[in-house]
Amino acid sequence: MTEDNFEKFLQQTAQKYNAPPARVPREEMWNAIQAKRAAGPHVVYGGGATYLIRHRFGAKVWLGAVAAAMLLVATGVGIGRWTAVPRQPVAATNPPPTQPVVVPAPENGASEPAQAGVSPTSPEGQVPRGGAQSRVGEGNRAVATNTVKGGAMSVASAPSTNGAASAYQLTAVQHLSEAEALLTSFRARSTADQQMDAQLGAWARQLLSNTRLLLDSPVANDPQRRPLLEDLELVLVQIVQLSPGSTSQDRDLIEKTLQQDHVMTRLRTAIPAGSQRGG
Amino acid sequence: MRMVAYESRSSVNDIQLITRVVAGDAAAERELYETYVDRIYRLAFRLAGDDELARDFTQATFIRAFEKIGSFRGESSLSTWLHSIGISVTLNGLRKTKRQRNREAPMEEGITVGSTKVDAEPDLKERLARAIDSLAEKYRTVFVMHDVEGYTHEEISGTLNIPIGTSKSHLFQARSKLRVLLADFAPEWVS
Numbered sequence: 001m002t003e004d005n006f007e008k009f010l011q012q013t014a015q016k017y018n019a020p021p022a023r024v025p026r027e028e029m030w031n032a033i034q035a036k037r038a039a040g041p042h043v044v045y046g047g048g049a050t051y052l053i054r055h056r057f058g059a060k061v062w063l064g065a066v067a068a069a070m071l072l073v074a075t076g077v078g079i080g081r082w083t084a085v086p087r088q089p090v091a092a093t094n095p096p097p098t099q100p101v102v103v104p105a106p107e108n109g110a111s112e113p114a115q116a117g118v119s120p121t122s123p124e125g126q127v128p129r130g131g132a133q134s135r136v137g138e139g140n141r142a143v144a145t146n147t148v149k150g151g152a153m154s155v156a157s158a159p160s161t162n163g164a165a166s167a168y169q170l171t172a173v174q175h176l177s178e179a180e181a182l183l184t185s186f187r188a189r190s191t192a193d194q195q196m197d198a199q200l201g202a203w204a205r206q207l208l209s210n211t212r213l214l215l216d217s218p219v220a221n222d223p224q225r226r227p228l229l230e231d232l233e234l235v236l237v238q239i240v241q242l243s244p245g246s247t248s249q250d251r252d253l254i255e256k257t258l259q260q261d262h263v264m265t266r267l268r269t270a271i272p273a274g275s276q277r278g279g
Numbered sequence: 280m281r282m283v284a285y286e287s288r289s290s291v292n293d294i295q296l297i298t299r300v301v302a303g304d305a306a307a308e309r310e311l312y313e314t315y316v317d318r319i320y321r322l323a324f325r326l327a328g329d330d331e332l333a334r335d336f337t338q339a340t341f342i343r344a345f346e347k348i349g350s351f352r353g354e355s356s357l358s359t360w361l362h363s364i365g366i367s368v369t370l371n372g373l374r375k376t377k378r379q380r381n382r383e384a385p386m387e388e389g390i391t392v393g394s395t396k397v398d399a400e401p402d403l404k405e406r407l408a409r410a411i412d413s414l415a416e417k418y419r420t421v422f423v424m425h426d427v428e429g430y431t432h433e434e435i436s437g438t439l440n441i442p443i444g445t446s447k448s449h450l451f452q453a454r455s456k457l458r459v460l461l462a463d464f465a466p467e468w469v470s
Contacts, residue, residue, distance in 0.1 A: 006458055007426075009467060014427045016404050017411055020324035024317050025334065030309070033338050037345070 172219040175210050180267045204239035231261045293357040301349050319365045325423050326369050336372050340365040359437040410460035418453035
């Protein structure tokens with residue numbers, strides 16, 4: 001009985017709970033409904049399927065996808081750069097392809113010229129050859145190959161990282177070119193031409209002083225170039241010391257030095273193809 | 280005590296009305312609206328306790344109903360289907376509103392909630408309102424629908440998509456809690 005009384009009491013009293021107004025605002029709500037429907041998709045309570053919610057969700061998805069793509073690209077670039085780092089020193093030690101070092105072929109023509117930084121199987125047409133190269137034929141192929149490697153390393157240091165090193169490099173190349181011209185002239189001269197000996201002696205004296213200057217410069221730090229400059233200094237001293245009345249034996253000694261030390265081959269190896277000679 | 284008599288309609292009339300609405304008949308839309316708007320609004324108002332919210336929920340209910348009526352398969356009556364939308368819209372809207380109010384409420388107010396002494400609210404109406412508000416959502420919904428708005432357990436079951444036994448159980452739980460909360464007013468119903 002008490003339970004029934006409580007239910008009746010509760011139902012009577014609960015009628016006052018959130019009692020709605022007697023008049024339901026039908027017309028106002030209907031107008032609002034029509035206006036909202038005319039305005040298009042909108043947010044609806046209760047998780048209704050609204051285009052706006054879908055659009056916002058879709059925008060988030062797209063933003064996430066774009067962010068993921070950017071992260072993926074950034075990761076790929078980072079990995080690429082990280083893995084490419086060890087290659088840079090190797091590339092720096094190789095000679096630039098635009099300045100190949102050409103090894104002159106021996107006179108017997110048995111060997112093809114080698115090109116530093118280029119595979120021996122490279123087409124011959126890619127190897128520039130100078131007129132003097134075909135005239136020189138000293139040393140065997142093995143020695144020439146070693147010289148090429150040394151020359152390649154010397155030339156490789158040509159594109160130094162700073163301007164001073166580039167200036168030294170340019171000076172050294174010009175000096176070696178001039179020395180090559182001197183030695184070629186020396187070997188091609190007439191044995192009885194004493195006036196020529198005097199001119200060559202004056203020329204060699206000038207080159208000798210420059211050679212010694214280069215030996216004291218950073219250019220001589222190159223382990224391949226320093227021995228070449230020292231050998232060149234020895235030959236130049238011998239040429240300077242040639243007196244107008246020197247005998248053929250004196251000149252033969254110089255020629256023997258040139259052949260034994262492969263000075264001409266090493267000179268031409270150290271001079272990049274296409275550089276100005278005898279400047 | 281039934282405040283609003285349920286406007287019964289035959290399933291044939293519902294089908295015809297739905298067909299017309301799906302076909303884009305504006306008059307049919309208005310007829311559907313006029314038929315059910317009072318009950319939807321009243322239920323929303325009972326649950327929300329606010330006219331503005333009740334209007335928003337009612338409007339959203341019908342907007343959603345007009346959008347989805349093409350997918351209505353007739354597995355339940357049109358009234359049940361429409362009330363299901365109304366309840367879903369209202370409860371979700373109230374949850375959203377509650378979250379917003381909780382965020383906006385100062386910390387001090389949040390601390391004082393629940394610490395009010397019984398003697399501070401001697402009025403039965405206020406005490407009952409607070410007691411009903413303190414019920415869990417599922418109990419409160421069933422209680423409002425059954426004891427306040429007069430829905431049957433069958434209607435509640437179809438609207439909330441719960442078994443009839445669950446509806447009865449929820450109502451029993453709600454009444455039991457309210458009895459405890461309103462124990463101070465026991466002489467009111469004993470007499």
